Amino acid sequence: MWERFAYYLLAGILFLYLIxxxxxxxxxxxxxxxxxxxxxxxxxxWLPLFVGGMIADRYLGYIKSIFIGGGLAGAGLSGTYAARRYGHVRLSRPDHLRQRIFQTQYQHPFGEHI
Incomplete structure (x- = not known):
């Protein structure tokens, strides 16, 4: 269910961003x-989902696949948020990351500054 939610949510956000x-x-x-x-x-x-399904069926099993897939989906969505919230963060420089986090002003999707 959450995978479908993320899929359609990000598709809509992508389209709105592009136009x-x-x-x-x-x-x-x-x-x-x-x-x-x-x-x-x-x-x-759909291509990675097909390949991931084959790996899950042949090697990982049902339970491990659910937890690994949920973790990857959560990490991907968190990364998408962090890239928007903090700008393009270079993780190799922690000082740069710290400065970027505290100096960035977040713009709300509807245009209001928070």
Whole structure:
């Protein structure tokens, strides 16, 4: 259930980001082009799922696969949030990370600064 939630949520966010005005942080694409990019993204999502299913069936088993998949999905969504929240963070420089976290002003999706 959570996988479906994340899948459709991120697809919608991607489309809105692609058609959003450049002045507001979007890419400013036409709806047709944004739909093509989003459709390609959604289609390519299925390839790793197919390969992961084969690995799960042959090597890991049902229970391990559930926990590993949930952990990977959570890490991916957290990484997506962190990239948006803190900008492009270089993890190799902890001092740079610390400065970036405390100096970044977060912009709410609806345009209000928090």
């Amino acid at each position: 959003g005005d450049k002045s507001g942080g979007g890419k400013g694409l036409q709806e047709k082009n944004a739909a093509d990019v989003t459709g390609t993204f959604l289609a390519l999502i």
